[in-house]
Amino acid sequence: MNGMSLIVKTVTRVTVGVIFVFxxxxxxxxxxxxxxxxxxxxxxxxxxxxYVLAYGRTEAEERLSRQRALAIMTLGALLFLALALAGYxxxxxxxxxxxxxxxxxxxxxxxxxxxxxxxxxFLGAGLFVVFLTFIAFRVEVKPEPGEEIEVxxx
Amino acid sequence: MIELYLLMGFILMAAVVxxxxxxxxxxxxxxxxxxxxxxxxxxxxxxxxxxxxxxVVEILALIVLIRATLAKSVxxxxxxxxxxxxxxxxxxxxxxxxxxxxxxxxxxxxxxxxLRVAQNYLDLGLQQTGATNLIAAVALxxxxxxxxxxxxxxxxxxxxxxxxxxxxxxxxxxxxxxxxS
Amino acid sequence: xIIYLACIALLLIGIYCVAVKKNLIKIIIGLVIxxxxxxxxxxxxxYRRCGVDPIVLPGMAAKVCVDPMLQAMALxxxxxxxxxxxxxVAIAMRIYERFGTFDITKIRNLKG
Numbered sequence: 375m376n377g378m379s380l381i382v383k384t385v386t387r388v389t390v391g392v393i394f395v396f397x398x399x400x401x402x403x404x405x406x407x408x409x410x411x412x413x414x415x416x417x418x419x420x421x422x423x424x425y426v427l428a429y430g431r432t433e434a435e436e437r438l439s440r441q442r443a444l445a446i447m448t449l450g451a452l453l454f455l456a457l458a459l460a461g462y463x464x465x466x467x468x469x470x471x472x473x474x475x476x477x478x479x480x481x482x483x484x485x486x487x488x489x490x491x492x493x494x495x496f497l498g499a500g501l502f503v504v505f506l507t508f509i510a511f512r513v514e515v516k517p518e519p520g521e522e523i524e525v526x527x528x
Numbered sequence: 529m530i531e532l533y534l535l536m537g538f539i540l541m542a543a544v545v546x547x548x549x550x551x552x553x554x555x556x557x558x559x560x561x562x563x564x565x566x567x568x569x570x571x572x573x574x575x576x577x578x579x580x581x582x583x584v585v586e587i588l589a590l591i592v593l594i595r596a597t598l599a600k601s602v603x604x605x606x607x608x609x610x611x612x613x614x615x616x617x618x619x620x621x622x623x624x625x626x627x628x629x630x631x632x633x634x635x636x637x638x639x640x641x642x643l644r645v646a647q648n649y650l651d652l653g654l655q656q657t658g659a660t661n662l663i664a665a666v667a668l669x670x671x672x673x674x675x676x677x678x679x680x681x682x683x684x685x686x687x688x689x690x691x692x693x694x695x696x697x698x699x700x701x702x703x704x705x706x707x708x709s
Numbered sequence: 710x711i712i713y714l715a716c717i718a719l720l721l722i723g724i725y726c727v728a729v730k731k732n733l734i735k736i737i738i739g740l741v742i743x744x745x746x747x748x749x750x751x752x753x754x755x756y757r758r759c760g761v762d763p764i765v766l767p768g769m770a771a772k773v774c775v776d777p778m779l780q781a782m783a784l785x786x787x788x789x790x791x792x793x794x795x796x797x798v799a800i801a802m803r804i805y806e807r808f809g810t811f812d813i814t815k816i817r818n819l820k821g
Contacts, residue, residue, distance in 0.1 A: 400580075405659040407764060408577045410667070412788055416584040423591065451683055458676065468672035474658035478767065483659035489668045489675070496679065500686040501588060504795055508595050511693045511802060536715045543719055543742050547726040552734050559738050566745050573756045574775040578783055582748070585791045589741065596798045597734055617728045621721050632713045639758035646755070646778040653777070654765050662763040662774065667781035678785040685792030689799040 377430035386428035393421040401494035405483040411490035415497025422502040431509065440506060443499040450496030457488055532572050539565040552597045560590045577663050712753055719746035733801045733811040740797065744790040748783050755779035 377383060401414025426434040461469030475482035539562050546558035563586035570579040636642055643650075649666050659665040667675055723746060726739030755776030763777040801811070808816050 405661050405664045407661060408580060408762075410577065410581070410661070410664050410784070412784060413577075413581045413584055416581075416588060420584065420587065447683075447686065451679060454676075454679055458672065468669075468676070470657060470669055474656075477654060477658050477660050477765075483657050483665070484669075486657065486659050486664055486668050490664070493675075493679065497682070500682065504686050504689050505591070507690055507693045508592060508799070508802075511806075532712070533715075536712065540715065540718060540722070543722045546738055546742065547722060547730070547735070552732070555735065555738055559741055562742060562745055566749060569749065570752060573752050574760055574762050575752050575780050575783075576762055578748075578752060578780055578787070581784060581787055585787050589791060589794050592795060592798050593734075593737070596802055614729060617725065620728075621725055624724075625717065625721060628717045629714065632710065632717065635713065635754070638710065638712050638753065639756060641755055641757060641776055643757075643776055646776045649777055650763070650774055660765045662765060662777045663780050663784070666777045667784055671778065671781055674782060674785040678788040681789045682792045685796045688796050692796075692799045692803055 377433070378428050382428050386424060390421050390425050393424065394418055397421060397498070398494070401490050402480070402487065404490040405486045406478065406480070411493030412497065414490070415494040416501065418494060418498035419501035419505070422498070423505050426505065426509075431506065435506070438499075438502070440503055443503045443506075446499035447496055447503065450492045450494070450499065453492040454489065454496065457485055457492065461485070529572075532569065535565050535569050535572070539569070553594070556590070556593045556597055559593075560586060563589075577661070713750075716746055716750040716753060719749065722746075731813055733804065733813060736813075737794065737797050737801060741790070741794060744786070744793070748786055748790075751779050751783040751786065 397414045397417030397420075399414075400409035400417060401411050404410035404414065422434070422438065425437065458468045461467055461471055463469065463471040470484040470486075472484040472488075474484055477483070481487070542558050542561040542565065546555045546562065549555040549558060563582065567579045567583045567586070570576070570582060649670055650662065653662045653665045653670075654660070657665040657669045659669070720743055723739045723741075723743030726742065727736050730736060730739065755778070757773070757775050760773055760775035763774040763780070804816065805811060810816070
C-alpha cells in the first residue's frame with residue numbers, strides 16, 4: 375500500500391508523536407480526570423494508523439512489526455490478569471493491594487493506574503494489528519460468467 | 529433541555545437515512561452521524577468520559593466499515609419485497625413498541641433515578657479507592673469483572689479477526705500474507 | 710418519558726434494519742444502531758436533573774453526581790460493541806471474497 379504526498383508525510387511526521395503522547399496522557403491520568411485506559415489505548419492505536427495511512431504499510435511495519443505488536447498486546451492482557459490475580463493479597467480477586475495514597479496525585483488510587491496502563495498497551499497494539507490485517511486483505515473476485523448482480527430500483 | 533430533544537430528533541432522522549439509503553457509503557456515513565449526535569447527547573447528560581470514548585471508538589469503527597464497503601462499492605441489490613415477511617416484521621415491531629410503552633411507565637421519571645447501589649459508590653468512592661475519577665473507581669475497582677469481560681471480548685475479537693483474515697484471497701500465490709510464515 | 714420512547718424508537722429502527730434488509734453491510738449497520746440505542750438508554754437512566762459529572766473536585770461533596778455505575782457499565786458495552794463490529798466486518802469480507810456478493814439470499818445458492 376503506497377503512502378501519500380510529501381505534504382501529508384511532513385505534517386504526519388510532526389503530529390504523530392503529539393497524538394501518541396496525548397493518548398498516553400489520557401490513559402495515565404485515568405484515575406484523576408476524564409479518560410481512562412480505553413480512550414487512551416484507542417488514541418494510541420489511531421496514532422499508529424495515521425502513520426500507516428501517510429507512509430504506507432511496509433514502512434510502518436518497519437517501525438512496529440506485526441509480531442512485536444502482537445507481543446505487546448498479549449503483554450497488556452497478561453499484565454491485566456496478573457494484577458487481578460495479585461489482588462488475592464487483599465483477599466479477593468481484583469483487590470486493591472497497593473496503598474491508596476493521597477487523592478489528586480499521579481501515583482495514587484492503588485492499582486487503578488496500572489490497570490489503565492495494561493488496557494492502554496492491549497488496545498493500542500491490538501487495534502493496530504487488526505487494522506493492518508484489514509488493509510492487507512486484498513481480494514479479487516470475478517463473478518461467474520453469465521451471473522450478474524441485480525441493481526435497480528425497487 | 530430543548531437541545532436534548534432536538535438532538536434526539538436528529539439522531540432518529542439520521543438512523544432512518546442510514547437504514548433506507550441505497551448507497552452503502554452514504555449509509556455508513558449516516559451511522560457515523562448517529563454516533564456523533566450520540567456523543568453530544570452524552571455531553572449534555574453529564575457523561576463526558578463516555579463522550580470521549582464513544583467518539584474515538586466510533587472513528588475506529590468508521591475506518592473499518594469504510595474499508596469493507598469502499599473497495600467493493602456495490603449498491604444494494606433489490607429483488608422486490610416479500611410482502612408477508614415485511615408485514616410480519618412490522619406487526620412485531622408495533623407490538624414490541626406497545627409493550628415497551630407499558631413497561632417504560634414503571635421506570636422512575638427522567639431526572640430522578642433511584643440510585644440505591646450507586647449512592648454507596650458516590651459516598652465511599654473517594655475514601656476507599658483514592659481515585660478522583662469515580663467512573664474509573666467503579667469500573668476498575670468496585671465492578672472490576674465488567675472490565676475483565678470487556679478485555680476478554682476484545683481479545684477474542686482481535687484474535688478472531690486475525691484468524692479469519694489470514695491467508696490470501698484469490699490472487700497470485702507469490703504474494704503471501706506475512707503472518708502465514 | 711418521551712426520551713425513553715425515543716431510545717426505544719432507535720432500538721426498533723435497528724431491529725427493523727436487521728430483520729428486513731438483505732445486504733450484509735446493512736445488517737451490520739442495524740446492529741451498530743442497536744448498540745448505540747442501548748448505550749443511550751443506559752446513560753439516560755442514570756441522569757440526575759441537577760447533577761454534575763462524577764469527577765470529585767477538591768472541596769466538593771460527591772453527593773449530587775449523576776449515576777457512575779451505569780456509566781461504567783456503558784463504557785464496557787462500548788468496548789464490547791467495537792469488538793463485535795470488528796469480527797462482523799471480518800466475516801463479511803470473507804463472505805464477499807468467497808461468494809462475490811453481499812446479498813444474503815444469493816449466498817445460499819452459490820457454491821464456493
